[in-house]
Amino acid sequence: MNSLTRPFVPPQKKKENGESKLSYRKPLNNGFKLNNQSKIAVKRTIDLTDDTPNFNLSHVNKICSVLYRKKSNKKNKSWGLDGYGIILSSSDTTYDFQSHKKLVLKVYNSETGNFIASLSLIDNNDTYIGHYGNFEFQFSHYLTIEEDIKRANDVLNMKVNKKSTPLDVEDSSFEANLSDNVDTSNNEIQFIKKTKVDKSIFDHKFVVPVKKNNLKKMEEYKQSKVLPGKPLFDKNKIPNALVMKKQNEYTDIDVVVDPLLSQILRPHQRQGVEFMYNCVMNIVSPKISGCLLADEMGLGKTLMSITLIWTLLKQSPTAKLINNRMNDTGEIKKVLIVCPVTLINNWRTEFIKWLGNKVGVKTLQTRSGSNAADNDRKDFESFLNLQKVYQVCIISYEKILSLKSIFELNTFSDKVDLLVCDEAHKLKNNNSKILQILKNVDFKRKILLTGTPIQNDLQEFFTICDFLNPGILGTLNSFKKNYIVPITRARNTESRYIKEIVELGEQQSEELINETSKFILRRTNEILNKFLPPKRDYIIFCKPTENQLLISEQILNKSDVDTSSASSAPSFSLGLITLLKKICNTPKLLQSDSYYQSNLQRVMPTSQHKSSELDSGKLRVLDALLKEISTTSDKIVIISNYTQTLDIIQDLLRYKHRLSFVRLDGSISGKERPGLVKDFNTSPHVKCFLLSAKSGGMGLNLIGGNRLILFDNDWNPAIDQQAMGRVHRDGQKKECFIYRLVTAGMIDEKILQRQVTKINLSKKILNDQTNNNKKGNEKNNSDIFTTEDLKDLFTIKKNTRSNTHDLICDCLGDGIIPHGMEDDVEDDVELKLNTFISGNQAESLIQKIQDKEKLDKQEVMKQCFKGFRHFDLCHKKEHKLIDPVLNNIKRDDITFILEK
Template sequence: MNNLLKPFVPPQRAEFNDLTDKRRPMSSIKSNKAPMNGSQKVKIKTTGSFSTNSVSQMTNELCYILYRKKSTKKNKTWGLDAYGVISSKKEVAYNYEMHQRLFVKVYNSESGNFIAGLSIIDDSEQHIATYGNFEFQFSHYLSSKEEIDQAYELIKIKKVTSNADIIKKRDASQENMHINDSDISVDQSYINNDNIEEFDDDIKVIKKVKLVASDLTRKFVIPVKSQNKDQIEQYNMAKPLPGKPLFDKNNIKNPLIMNKENAYTDVDVIVDPSLSQILREHQRIGVQFMYDCIMNVKSKDITGCLLADEMGLGKTLMTITLIWTLLKQSPKQKLYSPLNECGVIKKVIIVCPVSLINNWKLEFKKWLGIKVGVKILNTKTGNNSAEIDKQEFQNFLNVHKVFQVVIISYEKVLSLKNIFENTDFRDKADLLVCDEAHKLKNNNSKILQILKNVDFKKKILLTGTPIQNDLQEFYTICDFLNPGYFGNLNQFKKNYIVPISKARNTESRFNKDLVELGEEKSNALIEETSKFILRRTNEILNKFLPPKRDYIIFCKPTKHQVAVTESILATLNIGSELSLAASSLGLITLLKKICNTPKLLESDTFYKNNIESNNIGISKVKSDYSSESGKIKVLDNLLAQITSTTNDKIVIISNYTQTLDIIQDLLKYKHHLPFIRLDGSTPAKLRPSIVKDFNTNSHIKCFLLSAKSGGMGLNLIGGNRLILFDNDWNPAIDQQAMGRVHRDGQKKECFIYRLVSTGMIDEKILQRQVTKINLSKKILNDDTDFEKEGSKQATNNSDIFDVEDLKDLFTIKKNTRSNTHDLICDCIGDGKLQPVNDTQDYDIDIDIDISNKFIEGSKVVDVLNKFEERDKNEKRKFMKQCFKGYSHFDLSFTTEHKMIDSILNNIDRTDISFVLEK
């Protein structure tokens, strides 16, 4: 009879799977009654002289044991090791898992001397056995022939022939092998009916049946209906019967259960309830998504995932939850395993910026305590520090039980290159986690190449900003995550980058075919990447955290700032394109510094080498720090108003440490405010204590922070008013910096003030940022801030700045309240929220495709004027989408329209031209 068509037989616990199994056989069934549920058993009548019990007891099993002297120290380590000779085993249920209680004799692994005889539980980190003045813990079973031979030779114990050898010899010497001294229960489907005679109504006895090892090793297969071909195909390819889940889902409130690759044969993988009960809904979804990717539930071609959630959504907690789940559980878990290794993974490598190493360690301790062994490799000093790190990393990989997770910096990967390049490294490291993974965006990075060559089986990348500049960098990250998924770089350029870029080019926006092709490729890329990229915005946190108010404050530049800028532009003859190309990068940085304060020019190398000899120069240092910069004037007024009317703490962020120096003097000598500071020169070991002091010490009122030093991992919930003093071309840096205060644990309403110099390069940077953010939102399928319906073309053509806009970077808009607001609308700034779908007269009727139609000479001027007008209106409409949700306030227009923030309502408005509020 076909096994698949047999009546259903509930799975039975396989106490004795095969003659080569080293565990003890199950006890004989003495009852003469037939089994329940229709499952009939046969009783094998055995004859002969061979005993299976004697076989299982003839082989000595060896294991590896860690031990140490008893100590009262808080942080103890296993410094000694030994061989354990197992005399017997006993199955025990321990901490919800199936373990073996081993009775062992312990021998020193160096001298071979006998140390102790004791009882120890395998595969359990919590169980420590004691003997005399020593503590012992099981590490792992010895499996390789070399290790076993070496151990036997050292401890001088005679190695006994294995069960398989005994059976092989007996099969060769005897035509029929009969088993004696015990009765073994066997499923009747394995017995030839011709060899069975009736004994009574319930029991059948076999006469001289030949049994071979292959009969006893056959596994139970769940029956299915004969017409279900798909299920039959799955069962034919199924692995052995899985065991029980680690947790009982019926005893857990709202259990988090992972999806299955094979719904019929996989065991349930259930997240530890101590973690699943604290996860928010979006975090539960995130854990399931990551599991589906790295466990091939989604696709065989996907072995890694990119968690691209914005800051504050708990990427670290979700990753730790998944690591703990995979360390302890597997969907393919059997009832028994020779090594009792139940988890999918055993070793995890976390790579992150050096400033986040301690953050990760503290997060593991916070959520898992001592359940997981976490090793960190910090940057050390000394002549042999590199060798020490290599040895510790090698020990992490080789020692089975002490540490399961190692945390290293990206720079440390370079010093450990030789170990990463070992041929067996991939088999020792099961999971790679890269935090702030946008650091791997450069395909020429040596760190990236080292990690790519390893080809880890499973990878998790974490970054809130996977797209920072262009799609080629995005491809580099995706190809590292899932190699070959998009083909090589040339194929990706042909299929995606070229058509999408052409569609976004201002010169192609009216070519209907190019625009449609670009939209088609964008949607295809979104669909493919959504299989392994998960992106959520921090809008999710709104229901968990206090409100957050965002303000873009346009500060009037001083006459001195304008004069210095005009003098520099005149000196460099910006009208010349050759001059512009040769000096644009240095000039952009110079103009950014002038927006902060002209004092920064004193130490600027580009200024001294190219301009100072021909320029009017800059004024001497004055005692009044606010007199030379409009932004410092506004900062001065903000500090005075906040400290005099509230008890709120303030975080001030700048891209330049020299700017922080000036602000520091302002706090110290004018406002007399206690503050602390963190920048690139702050040692990593001091950073946690600095952050803790600010969050807990009520005496400290201000936190000065360098944007690039504090953009990752800092939780400054002690402050609720954040001032971003200047802007960066990379929007990710500003977004990370502004996310420092509105995070889990914040109790007060948050206010974010972004200072921008009106009409100067500051505004151009702000406008340029929104185009990059739009590209990221589009590819990551994040439409949070954009209308899902509306002008399709305005959304496609997000790259709205052309060559003329580049030249416009070096011009000053003197007669404007805000050049950014001019691009959005013509409202009077009365604080009313402007609807995005209010197109006014934006849409001009131009039904001409210049790519394939002839235009009469007399109509060329009119058509070009219409194109120019339409181009202007398209830009305005897109900018309005980018600043969706902001109310517009012209502070010189009226004082009747109030903002939500009382500080801005009462501040001196002399130096503020316009405010956008959200």
């Protein structure tokens, strides 16, 4: 409605002295009359004066972004309109059991600057919707970026007095500035509305920085048609700025990591952010749009990922000028993070820790009830449709199954710009339903995070790489032909001395390393040595009790295991293997084992199997450790694969040592876990943390403890590595001690030795550079176990100090790191195998081959335990170790110790 006219006003009743009379409100004569006619002609002109005020960004949370839409009965509604909200006042309130602020706003259209509504909204909440007239409103985010605030001021035509405090809403005016000097000499009255526009936009001249006579680059620039832009941050004004690499140095602008994050990144983390950026932005290769960050635990994979996400959300190397205004929306808008359910709160906490409320994070936690699936679907659709409210959504791997229908939509890949998978080794199985759902979505960019990408074999490694960058390694059949078969044959002991096979395997290994190193980055936690307190690793070999040996022998006899046959052991029941593992922990677990109850309980006398309180070598060593550590101020983390073992340890803590503890296993909900971790890390009254390795061994930061006891081993080395990395992490202030308990001569040692094979393969393919010994790296191609070793799995060695040490060397165990062993067998053994020889020569040659195999096995084992000092406690009890606790405890139940 024009401000110079007024509509007809109907008569209104007015009471005077108790009598009702009709009164008329006269229209205001505020129009201008020329020649007895009112002429209203408004001409708008643009003031190009460069008079941009100085903005003081220290006053934040004065302007916010608001989403609004017309009321509708549609089932799937989206927020199609944006506005600027001027915050007149705010007050603390509680909504959905969380603290928020209630904002009193005036809302203006973000394009035209027209006034829309005055209402109240709740900030940072995706469920509260305000109403005004025929519109619905929802809070989006505070404006904190300087350019965003300037743009808002330009749209709203804010009058900012340079001498007064900027963004002082109460003293600012947003109405049009009408000129008081009216020229009445013309037939038209001109009212001028000034709109300030940055003059530099029109005066900006862009010079292509190409060398003289470089016609090719000139032609590339002409075809690109990219308008000049400017970076979000000036790299020349930031000390030690982290600037990303450009794909096109002539047209791209600088992408500079926010100094808020770049100043806290360590050198290896800066390198990691650059590596991820180069992969997801196709700078490495057009075929590569994803990367695998395979750093070991504790190197900050989460922080590096958050840094990259924040950078891509706010910046793009191809910024353009749109409608005379800089487009700084960033390269991506939506990020989906998939992780184990136990890590959802960890990710959310990390975003808040490093970025505060700068990023909208949506989490889909585990729910119960009949409407849980529908609520998850609504929340996920809300994340996808609310453009400016949420930028990041964090869900669990299991949640993908319940959201399958949304992932299968054709438009889903257009709504999610970046996929991040934490603990990505969960995607190693090609038959996994979760993996198939993700593979069917054509994500533009992917980041996989795992410290253990190779857990068992190369086929799992191919599955992860092919999901990350489809087709990068060819088909599975071609990968088997080109890599798996030759590498496996070269590692086979039967082909070890055939020169052609070994050379081909080495050649294909190097080719695979070169191909995958383009999108895989692997660093070990040796990098942390300069940043964290020292860490001491101990492998403690515990002497089995007589009852443990007796029960194990009886079980093997009653189970009819043919230990003389190399083929029967691998195919035998996994239940028997699990039962033998439990006996290594304690014979108390015998009666509750399902395999024992169904197969052995009837044929074995139970009277011999009654165990005492500490009828286990490992329990006795644990008891001695607890007794000594309880006299110190150190806190303890105890980890086991079995909750039944944790029950026994829990009783030991509670009734014998009277130590306070918290426990985290599969029965603890995701909401309770952060509180348990916080209590252990901060409360001086909590001494121990009992942890189930499989349900809580990933991502937990237990820096409140500095002594960790791994009570039992797992066949998968990744689980043990994850578990042992809980205390030696960023924030740790004390020297750390890791104790790994192993029952000497029993299946515990076989598991430890089998782990070495898998870790060895991982180091080789991931090009682990921790071992610079060329000879040692060559030995990494050798397999440690032959088929003869498989039948040894069910063999009990009663009189060994440590079967593992027997494979390493024959030193005296005097605490000295043994020197390298020389290989005295001729290098031309493989040549003699291919020639005709006599019977006597064959017997001599076979003996030499067996000797060489033994030496090779010792060499590989030695490389895996490189740097450990050897202590034989059977022969000498007074050995002095670095750890004072091990020096003071009763060591009658310890046969051997490896110290590093």
